Amino acid sequence: GRGRQAFAAGAYDAAAKIFGKVATDYEGISALPDNFASEARFFQMESLRRLGKYEELGALLESKSGKTIAATQDKFFAEQVRVMEMWAAYAASKWDVVKTGLKFYEVPQVGDAKMLPAPVFKKMPKPTMIQLAFIRGKMYEQEKKLELALEDYYRAFTITYGNEPALAKQAM
Secondary structure (H helix, E strand, O other): OHHHHHHHOOOHHHHHHHHHHHHHHOHHHOOOOOOHHHHHHHHHHHHHHHOOOHHHHHHHHHOHHHHOHHHHOOHHHHHHHHHHHHHHHHHOOOHHHHHHHHHOOEOOOOHHHHHOOOOOEOOOOHHHHHHHHHHHHHHHHHOOOHHHHHHHHHHHHHHHOOOOHHHHHHHO
16 A cells, blocks of 8 residues: 555655554554554554664554564564664663663674674574664664774675665764
8 A cells, every 4th residue: 555655765754654554543453363453553664664763663562553563473473573672772772671682683603603703693584684783883882982983884884775765874
């Protein structure tokens, strides 16, 4: 529908409004498998994330339809909800939650790997890795580990350039 058209065209403000209305209007069906209300809530959050409106994600994740995304949609959505939770924690400056969440995505540093300045990410889709690199960069910046932060910002900027202009600009 119109929400998908707006999203595909990069009109994320419009997409967020359309998807948000659908998710709210049909929240009653959000517990059903493969329901469109939970899917709409996800795309509302993804639109807001692409706009850099991270502070809005926490409340949407806690909404009825937000809470059902991982359970009612396919595996892709469940993984993306975990990343959305990282964005929400970042926006709320919950650095302990960010640090704990990042450990799930990082290769454990043991033996010779402990010599590396920062853990490397497990194999994952590039769009996910880009987001996590940016969030980890913010965490390192907050911890005053500026060299590590710059490495992650550089990673996020160079890999995402052209795909997510807003995120690339923030990383730059």
